[in-house]
Amino acid sequence: MFPPHPPRRRDLLRRCGATAVRALALALTATAALLFTQPGPARAATTATTISQASVPTAPTGWASWNSFASKIDYSVIKQQVDAFVAAGLSEAGYRYVDIDEGWWQGTRDSHGDITVDTGEWPGGMSAIAEYIHSKGLKAGIYTDAGKNGCGYYYPTGRPAAANTGSEGHYDQDMLQFSRWGFDFVKVDWCGGDAEGLDAATTYRSISSAVSTAAATTGRPLTLSICNWGHQNPWNWAPGLAPMWRTSTDIVYYGSTPSQTNMLSNFDQALHPAAQHTGFYNDPDMLMAGMPGLTAAQNRTHMALWAISGAPLLAGNDLTAMTAAVLKNCDVVAVDQDPRGLQGVKVAEDTTGLQVYGKVLAGTGNRAVVLLNRTSSAQNITVRWSDLGLTGTSATVRDLWAQKDLGSYATSYTTGVPAGGSVMLKVSGTEAGGTDYSAASTGQYTDVSAASTGLNVVDIAYTNTDSTARTATLQVDGQTPTTVSFPPTGSGRRTVSVLVGLSKGSGNTLTLSGSSPPALGTIAVSPIPDTNGSLLAGRQSGRCADVHDNTITNGTQAELWDCNGGQNQSWTYTSRKELVVYGTKCLDAYNLGTTNGTKVVIWDCNGQDNQKWTVDSDSTITNVHAGLCLDAYNAATSDGTNLVLWSCNGGDNQKWTVS
Template sequence: MSRTVARSWTRRITARLLAVVLLAVGLATLDRQEPPASAALSAEPAAVSTSQIGVTPPPMGWASWNSFFSSIDHNVIKQQADALVSSGMADAGYKYVNLDDGWWQGQRDANGNIVVDEDLWPGGMKAIADYIHSKGLKAGIYTDAGKQGCGYYFPTTRPAAPNTGMEGHYQQDLETFQRWGFDYVKIDWCGGREEGLNQEATYKQIAAANEAASAETGRKLVLSFCEWGTGLPWNWATGHGDLWRTSHDVLLHQETPGLTKMYRNFDEALQPAAQHTGYYNDPDMLMVGLNGMTAARNRLHMSLWSIAGAPLLAGNNVATMTTETRDILTNPEVLAVNQDPRGLQGVKVAEDTRNLQVYGKVLSGTGKRAVMLFNRTGSAANITVRWADLGLTPASASVRNAWTRTNAGSHATSYTTSVPANDAVLLTVSGTEASGSTYEDTTTAATPTFGNVTAGAAGTKLVDITYANGGSTARKATIQVSGQYSYRVAFPPTGSATTYRTVSVLAHLAKGANTVKFAAVSGSTAPDVDAVRVQGIPGTNGAALVGGASGRCADVDKNTYINGTQAQLWDCSGGRNETFTQTSRGELVVYGNKCLDADNNGTTNGTKVIIWDCTGGTNQKWTANSNGTLTNNLSGLCLDASNAATANGTKLILWTCNGQANQRWTLT
């Protein structure tokens, strides 16, 4: 039977066979299990959350920098590896022991091979990797994308060491790390920045060199890109790196841990479309247990990183930590939120009052969510999470506190609790999944395009992808929504070419029709993508701001988060950088936390309209008028496409209201 005929035949019998399966085994018991034999006969089921497959979770481990900086040697690393095991942290999931900057003093032999100081590393680096492995752990190492590492430009506890980068030796050094037995490599950007290298091109070159090295050695290295978000890696790093830094360091040498950088790094890591199927936004290493961190602040830190699904790399001295610190780092219900096998990121779903925020994370299973109620203010306050904002029905849902590991009862519609100042409450919620829409592939393409994927409102959507992968390793394909960036998706083996499972991504859809396109990745056998199921997360919903003259959308260039970025016109694609929430306070908010802003409180013609952290200022408040204009509340001037231009890249400014089409906007 041909593939085309087989697809048609299986679709005719799918509904009848699924009904039999439902009666025979109970669909609710099938979460992440192999289907019964009868299900395989239907061959290509519609995408349903009950056939999810687990993906590689974010890395957990320990890294040397935040406690030891450059002062590391075999004694320090052995001590910390021993303590990971004896403390129970290894059993809780902290498996990586990562050597950061300072392990190498920059010498190479005549063939360009790395030469290390054996007074610091008796037996060389293979010996320390072997020791780490002997404890049942995994080994990580550090390098730089440029010629010099960060310790050259910013020495801490040792003199500046030249030539500690890998530029000119990419494949050679990666092969060396693999042959030594390392499992993970962090690739910093100090040399790359000083040399003016291009972040995307350089890290993609390193990823290709890693693949070539693996072909020689038979080993794999987890790739941690560390260019601090300067090259907007959430647009391109997914599937090239396994994790990528989204912000600058959360802690500098001789700096006291603080809330400001913790909050900044959390906010800048929220790039939900980039994080899925084993690839992760990285807000930097943990400060839990460091001097200056209280127990409450340690828990807050863990709550933020867990709802974000961030890598958890402890940076404290594990050998001397308190029992309290260990218990915070190893709380099983908090770690379960972070390590959830669906591999998605939490997103902001409500902020009814400024700085009283609600974040929701879709978990594996059906109707499962993690929720963080986050109070950024200086006073305790009640915060409410509504089930509908999370993509659940208003029916009763059970609530559990992850930190206290106690049940908080069943609640219809919503749940409210008091949250202390500058603190968070981390919950898990079990409710009823809201309805979604399924789109079946009717072609013979392994990587099809789904047209007319409709959304009732612009916003972040849960997309479950049904596929088959009969191979023994993960396959890759890209996903692209309309004109947005494309992202590589990993599709783990499903057991056979006729066994279908789902993986999930978060995608940003425009109101109305969208195109969801899959494409093969060069060098990888494509999975057989059969269907997508799309479900809203209503708390993320917003609207596009469409120009009356241009038909183009108000847009933030290249998904940048940088304060002061001027808004522009661009083709409407439904991206998160084009989706604005109109708050009850009169703000137009993009990304969940950046307000459309009159630059420097400007009140004159030509004032730039930019994005900036929401402050409550009058220059960030707007009035939508019946004639389609938007006036800034501080100046009374209109939002204007400069020079009445309509092309992509046209900058948005304030100008005296004149009734022209370049000052008319539709929120849709």
């Protein structure tokens, strides 16, 4: 797998003005505090020795044809968009790719099985349009499907249905052909894969291997975009296979009007911070900014949320009619393209719908912040430095849309946010600090402590003297493992960062393993305070309330599983009596049920009483609507035991420790 090329940061610096130049330069060269000690777990606060952060590959940026043109594309259409891309100044703003989506191919192959195209629509073949894109200093992208038939066969949009428009059975052949044509990016859709019931992880593993082989053969890096719409939970298995993976369905269907509702839904579904790191990115789909239907304020919110989450920025508007300067705000683009590569997370929601998102940026003490008002009236929203992992000392605040420094504030900043609107800031203060740990054995860090169950930033020091990135598998307690990439460092040491969920207490273990990991140093662990939650541990089973396989689908039944502190086990008990997981999903008595055996599931938080729970003094948890207790079904204690509602009876399978 070959990572995406980062944007030309010098272009961003030129356009941002002197203040932002200094800020970006700081982000690119600042250091992460990390102390190297002898083997054995350390317990001292992070101190003076500093190790430079490695710049990881940033999320792909550019333009894609689908949202505005669907299948109605040809050489002329793409050439016009390329010319408009350059004329609009998107290149200077850091955008790199022009991606040709579905519709370019009607499923024909020659006697050797190689793809053929209509040269009336594509004079000179696909290599000619790739060459034209390259002539403008841009990178070229193309599209196929993981199945035998592509999306145009199942959902014809602008062209008659065409069979055999997928790459199944031709993965190696097609990826090599795309690379030989000169393409730098390939989006692989899931219409055929879904219809055929393919296993997504297995399928995309084969495609990723074909991409790597093609790139090694031609010497041209080929960026893979996994587009299986969040089916089968790609955040669990896609890191290491591709730089980006879709987390939800299409944000807008061709011919439909863009909506803020869809935009917010896709944003919520893309928040999987433990999967996004070191050049691997959750993809909530192409941008609608600049398309008819959204207001200027909604465009800004759309862009701000994609940037705070570090999402790929692939515009979908008709560039020949572009008026969306929102795409070119270099302060906002720089947040998205931050070289630390982490995802922003919700750090506060004091009142329902008034949300604060924070993103840890490169350097020390730097945070991007979005204040999001999901209510129907203008409201004041406060961001507290303590919620961001900063100390209570003063911090400076910059308005990123206005590109204006607002001054220094002691412990927090409050501002009015319009109904349905947002404010985007950069906050620069003092890190609250963390704790260093040396490996107890090769690649294993034991007795890692957390004051509360929740997310922590882990900076991993390493040395990689190779000319290419090395990878290792990170396992945190019993959570789903993830692949971490370590870029070359030369002979020096650098750090990369990941977000991990830890359980309250000192019993956490982080293990980095693999066939060729880099030389590892210490790790520094720093909490993100207001991502804190609690484990709900059953007294009888000793296991925790869990959402299987990190699934986010409404209606997924909660279950018992070995306690591991992952995000799917971290429950926040709010002042509204909700038990919230993933920041957006509430523990819910299914369908307002009030009878014994009613399933206990996750669902989008909606404020109804079937999503409210009373934590009782006798350690039971009672549903407010039903008056029934949270129960491990049939008093079972094994992994996978379903959680239900049942008449409160004092049994230990209804007793829970909230920690």
